[in-house]
Amino acid sequence: MTSPPKYKRVLLKLSGESLSGGAEFGLDPATLTKVARQIKRVMEMGVSVGIVVGGGNIWRGSEAEEKGMDRVTADYAGMLGTVINALALQDALEKEGVVTRTQTAIDIQQVAEPYIRRRAIRHLEKGRVVIFAAGTGNPYMTTDTAAALRAIEIGAQVLLMTKNNVDGIYSADPQKDPKARKLDRVAHMEALNMRLQVMDATALSLCLEHKLPIIVFDLKAPNSIERAVSGEAIGSLVTTE
Numbered sequence: 001m002t003s004p005p006k007y008k009r010v011l012l013k014l015s016g017e018s019l020s021g022g023a024e025f026g027l028d029p030a031t032l033t034k035v036a037r038q039i040k041r042v043m044e045m046g047v048s049v050g051i052v053v054g055g056g057n058i059w060r061g062s063e064a065e066e067k068g069m070d071r072v073t074a075d076y077a078g079m080l081g082t083v084i085n086a087l088a089l090q091d092a093l094e095k096e097g098v099v100t101r102t103q104t105a106i107d108i109q110q111v112a113e114p115y116i117r118r119r120a121i122r123h124l125e126k127g128r129v130v131i132f133a134a135g136t137g138n139p140y141m142t143t144d145t146a147a148a149l150r151a152i153e154i155g156a157q158v159l160l161m162t163k164n165n166v167d168g169i170y171s172a173d174p175q176k177d178p179k180a181r182k183l184d185r186v187a188h189m190e191a192l193n194m195r196l197q198v199m200d201a202t203a204l205s206l207c208l209e210h211k212l213p214i215i216v217f218d219l220k221a222p223n224s225i226e227r228a229v230s231g232e233a234i235g236s237l238v239t240t241e
Contacts, residue, residue, distance in 0.1 A: 014053050032092040090131055124154060147199075160229075163217065207238070
């Protein structure tokens with residue numbers, strides 16, 4: 001059983017890798033179902049949920065650029081990857097009976113609505129999940145930045161950042177440095193100054209400016225999303241307080 005929700009509106013950032021179920025690439029139907037069921041339970045708690053999805057399980061623009069591809073072209077290809085993930089997640093949510101709308105920052109009206117802030121907020125007010133795809137619609141901007149931006153635009157009270165097999169923020173990469181220590185609570189400015197791998201600096205600066213708290217946690221932990229929404233001590237908290 002989880003506690004009553006601490007937050008009434010949240011923005012959930014799901015990396016593309018978190019939807020692959022441990023595989024290097026692709027989508028895992030079982031993982032999609034597990035995530036959809038957690039989101040449904042969060043909705044049943046009376047919480048409004050917006051979601052930003054990444055695309056690293058389908059396309060990694062940085063790797064394409066390293067191999068000689070134009071950066072802008074690579075980034076646009078990555079945006080299309082996030083649309084694929086968004087549609088897959090939308091399907092999983094709808095199979096669980098959750099009314100869902102996908103909005104994209106680039107125009108693909110045959111498969112999703114264009115991103116319009118007022119329409120997104122109206123969907124949330126009507127009890128629908130809104131999935132934001134295609135990042136910000138701009139090259140050179142990560143989906144972390146899109147998550148921070150959308151969270152601020154829709155008035156989310158917290159940004160939930162899911163990680164794969166990492167249960168929070170560490171002073172160094174815990175998979176490479178055995179001396180890395182977990183930071184249960186850290187200030188936005190401290191995270192920036194220490195160059196902690198929370199999210200990119202642009203996204204973190206946006207959260208700092210708007211005093212938006214961030215909870216970083218392992219998606220695979222039991223009932224992780226519900227626990228984060230309830231305010232339980234899970235993962236690491238980035239805050240201005």
